[in-house]
Amino acid sequence: MKVKVQTLDAKSGGDIQLNDEIFGVEPREDILHRVVTWQLVNRRAPARATRERSDVNRTGKKYGKQKGGGTARHGDRKAPIFIGGGKAHGARARTFTSSLNKKVRALGLKMALSAKAKNGKLIVLDNLDMNGDAKTKALATKLEKLGFGTTNLVIDGEALNVGFARASANLKGINLMPAIGANVYDILRHDTLVLTRDGVEKLEARFNG
Structure with a gap:
């Protein structure tokens, strides 16, 4: 699956080939429900x-x-x-504890990612660098041009971009997490999923590793 990559300035950043085994899986409500229930039970x-x-x-x-x-x-x-x-x-x-097979948990995450890609709710950014202009007002203007939804989950690579994290801290509907923290519940409860190139690489390596 080929997806267009954008920059924070709403310019073209080329294309990226997403792994169909991760972003092209047909979602199943029963699997997603099992994983979300397992997450919420273990949070209690x-x-x-x-x-x-x-x-x-x-x-x-x-x-x-x-x-x-x-x-x-x-x-x-x-x-x-x-x-x-x-x-x-x-x-x-x-x-309150619950157990779930590791294969089912991994399949649920793939289906959550695939559901966003299938519904056109997936945005891929080149990176989250603010180029020295790490201001909330400037970032809000850029996000309006990128087509962000009401609630957005931004998944970066191994570590969070400090400038973007500071600038987005006071923006409503923007949540930021590293790729290691990606989970089914947070992905599904946000309107739009935003991945960086590093985030895509880390997610694909997480399944392949």
């Missing part, structure tokens, strides 16, 4: 358990007399009715 933080009566470190000595005190009968100070006592029917510890 574990639920911490509350301390119940058996977990509270207080004296086990009987509190008051069994009868004749004019109050309710209590065995010790760990009862939930007392300040510092254990929680009655407290939350249980829960760990």
